[in-house]
Amino acid sequence: MTATSTGTIASFHLIRYADPGAMRYTAFDRPVLARTPGLVFRRLLGSGRGASMSLGADLRRWALLAVWRSERDLDAFLARSPVAARWRHQALERWQVRLAPLASRGSWGGIDPFGPLGAGRSGDADGGPVAVLTRASIRPSRLVAFYRSVPAVDALLREQDGCLASVGVGEWPLARQATFSLWRDAAAVRDFAYRDGAHRRVIGRTRDEGWYSEELFARFAPYGSEGTWDGTDPLGPLGPLGRADPLGPAAGPPP
Template sequence: MTVHTFHLAELPPARTSRALLRPPSGTTTPGLEHAECLALMRLGAPTVSPDRLQLRRVAMFAQWRDEDAVERFLDRDPLGRQLAEGWHVRLEFLRRWSRLAALPDLPARAGSWGRDEPVVAVTVARMRLGEVPRFLRWGKPVERLVRDHPGTTLALAAFRPARTISTFSVWRSVREMEEMVHGRSAVEAPDRHAAAMAERRRRDFHHEFATFRFRPVSEHGAWEGRTGIVPV
């Protein structure tokens, strides 16, 4: 059964650079269907800032044939063993909006969910480089909205030069995530996400863009001293 994972770890900058340049693939890693390796960014950080490309902190989002493939990677692969020292969550795919060429076989919807259950959201986008200034203008308020939202237990962004950007957020409930998306949260300027999405529809920032919704299945390790990031 297909499983997705999202990993966070602190690595030497040279190791992160190698992962960005040559991410694992199905050719090198049995059972891996696709992986995105990225350097972390701090949501809402200034555009010109060390926090916008943190080469000591790496994220990997991956799709696997089954959990046995995940275990082999974490146990035997040099990068996998380093990621195993960090934190990761295993995920059950539920829904997608739009599509990535790298993940062509995911259906639009694969399950049902309760509005009060925890949920994980992942976005992956390939930027139009000429649209980056416009994207930052509209995207930074959304970054701060998600970062500071009382419904998230973890929210971050990651980047792979020159044009791939991803966001990852863990939500206490589907309801709180959907309220944020539609601008109905009880927070300051709740319509920031909805406004940015309207602007993207007017003129797209990206060559391709997809949002994925997952049910968290199991959590492993610790991140920045934290465990229990996924609500129970």
């Protein structure tokens, strides 16, 4: 799926390595990303085994969520960064998507990295695919209740009509978790969020019982998807790729 965007954009990258020891790359990548021109917000994220936030970790699969000052900065990162070069050389599988922010509420580390970007654009994705990011810092006293609710939400996501793909990711084991999901359209997102009784009950409990010390919900118009996620591009059926591999020739030997 391809398109173009102007102004600030976000991107999500899902990388699978052969070696469970790939978690060591998070230490190497943080200072590199901190020096990347045009990268205004980034989070390196571990991956769960479920469709949503979960206890099980997949030590071979890692994610990067990034916000860029411009599309040109993202292109430069993919072409020249040693992080992207390693993805090309060492990843068994990689998938990425460019994201135009539509709407956001809440905060991540005390800021909302998307909110001002989506002003006035909340209806842009009504006729096309939608990406959703939900992220929460879970209060220690609510961890047991939270993780008891996860299997039911996981099952709902897997069975939900209109959900193209979903993965649980997180910064810290257990307490700082997120879900990144892709949907056929905005109507499918609304149907999942508000019409299913089990999901609505979980949402109600998070509010009534104060499960989260911080949370963020963001919605995007995805475009420019590349690569595969569990063997396929979940956005592929919605349009041809039609782009050269943005990772391009390696900028040198991988670190």
